Amino acid sequence: MDELKKKATELLESLTVKVVIGYEEGTAGRTRALFAEKPEDACRLIYDSRCVQNLATYLTKREVRDKGRIAIEATLPVMRSIIQLAAEFQVSDANLLVLGITPDGKLIEFGNLAEVEAFIHQYPIEINQQDREELAKIEKMTPAERWKFWTDELSLCIKCYACRAACPMCYCDRCTVDCNQPQWIPVPSHLPGNLEWHIMRAVHLTGRCVDCDACYNACPLNIPIHLLTKKMVEEATVHFGGYQPTIKGEHIMSTYRPDDKDNFIQ
Amino acid sequence: MNDNPYMPYLMRIEKITYEAPGVKTLMLKFVKEEDEKKFDFEAGQFGMYSVYGVGESAFCIASSPTRKGYIECTFRRAGRVTNALSNCEEGNLIGFRGPYGRSFPVNEWKWKNLLFIAGGIALPPMRCVIWNILDLRDNFKDVTIIYGARSVSDLVYKRELQDWGSREDVRLITTVDPGGETPDWKGETGFVPAIVEKAAPSPDNTIAIVCGPPVMIKYTFPILSKRGFADENIFTTLENRMKCGFGKCGRCNIGKMYVCKDGPVFTLAQLKELPDEY
Amino acid sequence: MNTDKRLIRKDSLENLFDILRKKNKIIYAPVSKNSKIIFNKVESFQEIATGYVQTVQSPKEVYFPRFETVLEYTMSKDNISVESVNPDDIPEVILWGVRPCDAMGIGILSAIFNQDFDDEIYNKHLSHLTVLGFSCNKADEYCFCTSVGGNPGNTEGSDILFTQLGENGDYLAEIITEKGWSVVSLAEGLFETAGEINKNQFLADLPSMFEIDEIRKNLENIYSSELWTEQSLKCIGCGACAYVCPTCACFDLQDEAHGKLGRRLRCWDSCGFSLFTLHASGHNPRQLQSQRWRQRIMHKFSYIPEKLSVFGCTGCGRCSRACPADMNILEYLISLQEATI
Numbered sequence: 001m002d003e004l005k006k007k008a009t010e011l012l013e014s015l016t017v018k019v020v021i022g023y024e025e026g027t028a029g030r031t032r033a034l035f036a037e038k039p040e041d042a043c044r045l046i047y048d049s050r051c052v053q054n055l056a057t058y059l060t061k062r063e064v065r066d067k068g069r070i071a072i073e074a075t076l077p078v079m080r081s082i083i084q085l086a087a088e089f090q091v092s093d094a095n096l097l098v099l100g101i102t103p104d105g106k107l108i109e110f111g112n113l114a115e116v117e118a119f120i121h122q123y124p125i126e127i128n129q130q131d132r133e134e135l136a137k138i139e140k141m142t143p144a145e146r147w148k149f150w151t152d153e154l155s156l157c158i159k160c161y162a163c164r165a166a167c168p169m170c171y172c173d174r175c176t177v178d179c180n181q182p183q184w185i186p187v188p189s190h191l192p193g194n195l196e197w198h199i200m201r202a203v204h205l206t207g208r209c210v211d212c213d214a215c216y217n218a219c220p221l222n223i224p225i226h227l228l229t230k231k232m233v234e235e236a237t238v239h240f241g242g243y244q245p246t247i248k249g250e251h252i253m254s255t256y257r258p259d260d261k262d263n264f265i266q
Numbered sequence: 267m268n269d270n271p272y273m274p275y276l277m278r279i280e281k282i283t284y285e286a287p288g289v290k291t292l293m294l295k296f297v298k299e300e301d302e303k304k305f306d307f308e309a310g311q312f313g314m315y316s317v318y319g320v321g322e323s324a325f326c327i328a329s330s331p332t333r334k335g336y337i338e339c340t341f342r343r344a345g346r347v348t349n350a351l352s353n354c355e356e357g358n359l360i361g362f363r364g365p366y367g368r369s370f371p372v373n374e375w376k377w378k379n380l381l382f383i384a385g386g387i388a389l390p391p392m393r394c395v396i397w398n399i400l401d402l403r404d405n406f407k408d409v410t411i412i413y414g415a416r417s418v419s420d421l422v423y424k425r426e427l428q429d430w431g432s433r434e435d436v437r438l439i440t441t442v443d444p445g446g447e448t449p450d451w452k453g454e455t456g457f458v459p460a461i462v463e464k465a466a467p468s469p470d471n472t473i474a475i476v477c478g479p480p481v482m483i484k485y486t487f488p489i490l491s492k493r494g495f496a497d498e499n500i501f502t503t504l505e506n507r508m509k510c511g512f513g514k515c516g517r518c519n520i521g522k523m524y525v526c527k528d529g530p531v532f533t534l535a536q537l538k539e540l541p542d543e544y
Numbered sequence: 545m546n547t548d549k550r551l552i553r554k555d556s557l558e559n560l561f562d563i564l565r566k567k568n569k570i571i572y573a574p575v576s577k578n579s580k581i582i583f584n585k586v587e588s589f590q591e592i593a594t595g596y597v598q599t600v601q602s603p604k605e606v607y608f609p610r611f612e613t614v615l616e617y618t619m620s621k622d623n624i625s626v627e628s629v630n631p632d633d634i635p636e637v638i639l640w641g642v643r644p645c646d647a648m649g650i651g652i653l654s655a656i657f658n659q660d661f662d663d664e665i666y667n668k669h670l671s672h673l674t675v676l677g678f679s680c681n682k683a684d685e686y687c688f689c690t691s692v693g694g695n696p697g698n699t700e701g702s703d704i705l706f707t708q709l710g711e712n713g714d715y716l717a718e719i720i721t722e723k724g725w726s727v728v729s730l731a732e733g734l735f736e737t738a739g740e741i742n743k744n745q746f747l748a749d750l751p752s753m754f755e756i757d758e759i760r761k762n763l764e765n766i767y768s769s770e771l772w773t774e775q776s777l778k779c780i781g782c783g784a785c786a787y788v789c790p791t792c793a794c795f796d797l798q799d800e801a802h803g804k805l806g807r808r809l810r811c812w813d814s815c816g817f818s819l820f821t822l823h824a825s826g827h828n829p830r831q832l833q834s835q836r837w838r839q840r841i842m843h844k845f846s847y848i849p850e851k852l853s854v855f856g857c858t859g860c861g862r863c864s865r866a867c868p869a870d871m872n873i874l875e876y877l878i879s880l881q882e883a884t885i
Binding site: 026027028030031032033035053057058061062063064153156158159160161162164165166173174178183186187188189190214217218220221222223224 | 600610685773777780788798811869
């Protein structure tokens with residue numbers, strides 16, 4: 001992606017940014033994150049359909065943040081994550097420059113996050129066909145079948161928290177699972193503990209998940225946990241008409257109106 | 267006791283002493299007589315104390331091995347387990363695993379002068395070895411104790427301090443941080459390192475044992491070194507987050523050393539070889 | 545115990561499996577699940593996966609489970625009755641399809657669990673375990689067992705090592721231990737005499753990629769290097785590498801209470817988690833991922849060799865395969881060999 005390399009080199013040479021985060025060739029045909037700090041590193045930047053890791057997860061990592069102003073190669077899911085992070089005060093125009101990659105693979109230079117937001121709003125968050133079919137299969141199951149499906153899958157979970165680490169929305173310094181007064185989520189990877197963890201994560205992501213599949217891609221055991229968070233995306237569409245990450249606008253799960261039909265809080 | 271290394275002894279809390287805000291001492295007795303008979307430890311070793319259903323926490327054994335029939339631990343309420351321990355009452359049952367770790371080489375200190383320097387909640391590991399020394403007082407020459415805390419109420423073992431202060435064969439200097447004194451405070455005022463400097467201890471035939479918060483230790487070591495103390499003659503105990511207590515869970519290592527197994531007692535010479543990761 | 549060589553026909557492997565199952569032996573073997581190969585309890589030979597290089601997880605979860613009860617207690621009015629788990633209750637298990645790197649890993653884990661204090665629970669698991677190893681006829685770009693003292697036909701740690709003699713070939717069976725002979729004795733007829741067979745021609749060709757002693761020497765000097773930050777920048781701080789590793793032994797002890805009853809569990813933990821070394825006071829000696837990454841490498845390639853005379857890595861490559869961020873340990877080790885202060 002020559003345009004991208006050129007732009008990145010320029011940004012690093014002019015010291016506009018301290019580091020450019022993008023993708024480079026990895027092991028055995030994979031791609032991985034590149035942190036280009038020297039202009040000559042920028043030539044390693046690539047973009048193709050293999051580049052699916054959500055790089056926005058690095059924007060809340062202390063060692064990366066502390067480097068200074070960052071430029072990031074951002075596909076649509078990454079852009080969505082960035083806007084959601086901005087809405088939650090984790091990134092801002094002061095420390096971030098977005099080098100967008102459009103769905104048809106073209107570089108687009110954004111001047112600020114408001115422009116990124118305007119761009120992503122052209123593309124509603126839609127569950128793809130394959131996942132839609134997987135969800136439909138589960139929806140057709142009886143409660144007993146559904147319970148068996150999830151307990152079979154989640155008993156494999158080793159609680160490595162790769163899903164949490166890969167998700168850009170999971171950035172808490174002290175995650176709920178790390179709290180031990182009280183120990184809300186059990187530490188050992190037995191079935192009840194695994195169920196509690198995944199259900200809790202799906203709930204914490206409601207209204208925030210950008211449907212990027214980072215959690216599923218990260219799971220060493222290919223457990224279809226992305227279906228849980230995608231189901232919440234679907235539920236949000238059913239109950240709230242869908243949502244988009246937005247910096248200044250309303251967020252479905254953290255906005256309350258006095259005429260809300262759930263009035264238990266009154 | 268069977269071969270399960272994770273099985274604690276069952277202990278009954280005999281007595282609870284309130285030492286300072288958030289700090290308590292528990293006197294524990296073995297529930298089973300055969301456990302008590304088998305049990306022995308050396309000054310400086312620690313144990314894992316459990317509240318069943320809550321978890322375990324590592325503290326030194328704060329009583330002396332010369333006093334049989336019970337062990338004591340002193341802790342500050344800080345996290346999940348210490349909070350649960352703090353809420354226990356006399357008569358409650360808890361668990362104890364130990365003793366673990368390397369002890370103070372008390373036998374090697376015979377006929378030497380001993381200088382104990384402690385700060386705040388770090389007096390407990392020292393109290394164990396101080397009692398040990400005082401119970402065998404004739405084996406040692408001069409004994410000096412310098413102890414300080416943030417304020418008068420934060421001094422732990424207030425009763426012991428009185429005992430030690432009233433002994434003729436012990437030189438006791440207590441201090442509180444500037445601003446921590448009360449109107450009737452008769453001790454010194456100043457940070458522990460400064461008081462150590464003022465006391466100008468001689469390094470001749472003297473072993474120094476220093477325990478305290480990292481910031482106190484950081485400033486005390488250079489003062490001792492400046493006065494001519496050799497690194498091998500300065501001892502301290504380290505702490506780290508622990509779970510198993512015997513070198514398997516992989517948590518408490520500093521470089522090649524496990525604090526639980528190769529420590530918690532270290533000399534300054536040994537510390538200097540460890541990476542700065544504690 | 546002399547290693548004896550026998551030949552077992554390709555089709556007889558299934559017979560061997562069936563004989564073991566009929567004796568009610570519990571067998572764990574690699575199976576395919578969600579397009580990944582994992583170790584699972586198997587009932588029939590057909591379930592066993594073939595044609596893969598390595599499983600996602602090591603077989604350590606059979607003898608060092610993800611979570612394991614170490615004691616149980618019952619509270620009553622004035623008493624707590626505490627029961628130790630009885631190690632004799634641990635069942636006998638046969639591990640089928642263990643790669644030589646994993647078999648070597650058993651020895652490393654054993655060294656850790658018997659260092660200074662013997663962990664009887666772990667030891668009981670091992671004494672009830674029979675390891676049927678299978679040599680590797682192919683390797684992939686993640687494998688590096690030959691760089692850390694192993695090889696694709698290594699017998700260390702296996703009770704019997706099977707080597708397939710060519711594609712669709714029969715198997716050379718090297719009987720290494722008493723336990724191996726016990727298996728043979730259950731199915732004597734299946735183990736025929738073997739002629740002079742050199743298994744090396746059937747093993748994966750895997751040249752050594754680095755000099756491990758050089759790396760160990762280098763590690764003594766580069767503690768404060770910037771390298772650790774550079775290498776760990778893309779690490780996202782999960783525990784996947786530690787959990788799939790055959791030699792990672794870090795664990796946590798957790799109490800679970802249900803009213804008056806409860807238990808204490810030993811469960812896996814990882815030094816890569818940010819709160820692994822967090823003190824109750826809030827102080828954390830390893831606050832940065834670079835410090836935790838350094839700990840991982842130093843522990844495996846410097847501290848363990850010093851204390852236990854073995855390296856803490858078998859070159860199985862699982863950590864790199866499982867890593868969501870493609871932290872390729874082989875790549876990093878090669879650059880550590882070249883590192884200067």
